Amino acid sequence: MTALVIAEHDNASIKAATLNTVTAAAQCGGEVHVLVAGHNAGAAAAAAAQVAGVTKVLHADAAGLAHGLAENVAAQVLAIAGQYSHILFPATASGKNVAPRVAAKLDVGQISDVTKVVSADTFERPIYAGNAIATVQSLDEKKVITVRTTGFDAAAATGGSAAVETVAAQADAGKSSFEGNEIAKNDRPELTAAKIIVSGGRALGSSEKFNEVMTPLADKLGAALGASRAAVDAGYAPNDWQVGQTGKIVAPQLYVACGISGAIQHLAGMKDSKVIVAINKDPEAPIFSVADYGLEADLFTAVPELVKAL
């Protein structure tokens, strides 16, 4: 029984989500191998070899794999899938994009967003926006899984000494091409990996106010900035800041929700945070039912006061 983890990387380094996935893979029992499929991704493969618990790194290098296009990455995974009992992806935008494609080609069901490995074929996963936890057993020989990264500790990024083996890269499928991207520049901690997150909602009123009020608090705490769907839809914050069922799932040490009412869909993304603080002027806001500390106040006065007090 050997598990294959599909590494998420930017060709130069391994992304943190990969480390949580390695931990989940180790819990499935057996050895853990990592596939680094990319272009000029030698550095990422070398980094993967350092991860504690990894016994082998498979490195596929081709121009077609540069941007992680689902068609090409899935073909690459399928080329080596034969010898593995478990194939795991982090449940990130790229993992979710590729994993079902692999599962369908193998004619097996896929298990999404696994939060706990019960045994080699049984897993827990949240359904209905996290309002229920299903324990599911896979009836297929091969298990294709995406791993909710906040459900597992990160494997140590150093201490391992896996061998890096080059595997033949698959030819470009030629049905899709990468045209460009706009990745938001930001020197804050990454949202899904941050220890502290401060998040703003519709009550902020405008993107200027969002920056003016929320940024000093994030700076003071060294926190990542998040937002509710309402704030994102209104254009107060960029899309990739959205926390919730359909945005990012986070579980920081401290989550500060400012002017967020706390709809089911938002709670689905943050209710596993260790400590939740809510600042809202509506005493009836559902966010207070999950907050460890609630402050009933106007955020425009409370947040600057909080910045001063820290």
Add this chain to the structure above:
Amino acid sequence: MKVLVPVKRVVDYNVKVRVKSDNTGVDIANVKMSMNPFDEIAVEEAVRLKEKGVATEVIAVSCGVAQCQETLRTAMAIGADRAILVETNDELQPLSVAKLLAALVAKEQPGLVILGKQAIDDDANQTGQMLAALCDMPQATFASKVEVADGKARVTREVDGGLETVAITLPAVVTTDLRLNEPRYVTLPNIMKAKKKPLETVKPADLGVEVKPHLKTLKVTEPPKRSAGIKVPDVATLVNKLKTEAKVI
């Protein structure tokens, strides 16, 4: 070009579901059902493509129990031309749905299939990708912008950290993200018109697809409850509590 839009009937997104006391599932008896919100966005996008003259016909498809007809009528009230119901009382998992849809794709030969990125009940986020794999078509998931021209679709995708644009050769599969569009409200006259639009019913066996489960649900439980918190009177108390009690800052 035909556009195929699969839609799913799910528990309305405003309903807070309850886990059954015998832990066999969630209680969905007598609960309000609606079209999955991402699928509404998919139907809207297909109808807009038709209004632009890119698409010639929009076909809505749903797989499941007889009541899914209501969901298909809603899709036709938004603007789909006709509908197909793949009727079955069996539990349908994403791979089975993808196989049923693949059979319909082979029959209808659409240029584009637009699905929602995930259904808000099983939260799987698999069907679109699986359909693309089974039909050997390219995919563009989590779309926030779609432009179709010259046998290709240019799709802007929402990815971690920002946006990404890919070009895919048609026929292709696109799955919608929240910000692709704002679905229109269905009006009463359109609801009346939708009642007259054709709705064809087929069985999985007619499509030559065997529906079988790949996952067995052993139990469904309530998530762990958070212990009740407290309200603090002012900012100073809050900071004090965070420093001394919670020790998170």
